[in-house]
Amino acid sequence: MMIERRINFRRVGILGGTFDPIHIGHLILAQEACFQLQLDRVYLAPAGDPPHKLGRQLAPVRDRLCMAELATADIDTVIISRIDADRPGPHYTSDMVRLLQDEAGPNTEIYFLMGMDSLRDLPTWHEAAWLVEHARLVALSRHDVKLDWDALEAALPGLRNRVIILDMPELEIASHVIQQRVRNGQPIRHMAPRSVEAYIQKHNLYRG
Secondary structure, eight states: OOSSOOOOOOOEEEEEEEOOOOHHHEEEEEEEEHHHHOOOOEEEOOOSSSSSGGOOOOOOHHHHHHHHHHHHTTTEEEEEEOOOTSSSSOHHHHHHHHHHHHHHTTTEEEEEOOHHHHHHHHGSEEEEHHHHHHHHEEEEEOOOOOOHHHHHHHHTTGGGGGGEEEEOOOOOOOHHHHHHHHHOOOOOBBBOOHHHHHHHHHHHTTTT
């Protein structure tokens, strides 16, 4: 089962990504989205084969799923979804939202959580216009990413009315930084949950 059968929630958020590894920033985003948007649930959906990262070596999807499960084990409002991991690639966001809508039913509003840089690049995404029409887009406020709203509206008419800018603390944490610190033998305490840190050490991830 990819997600809970017939969700029966009215407002559901979904946060996709490689989660390689999942870190504190991901968890804060999910919980802030639940609080600020009054979402019933946020689904974290680790990607199996993200098309924009082809050629980049990722930790096996089973490891990324396990780390995500460990990180969210004590968070009732955040659920790990295998909606991307259990299907063949390439994995596009529009396909993931379609599958979630089919499972959720017609009365559920989908909120897709994304980075401000992803919003900036949205016109290049597969079926971007369909995504704008069928999901509310929630982007993180970031001072270092500037949006050209005129250009975005020209490429995707109606986009601005479908976007919510989520105000939340900015954290200088990124998965690729955690990977590099692991390779360098540096600590990652307070960047990732302790259960994730222990999993990385036990399975010798990111050291190659």
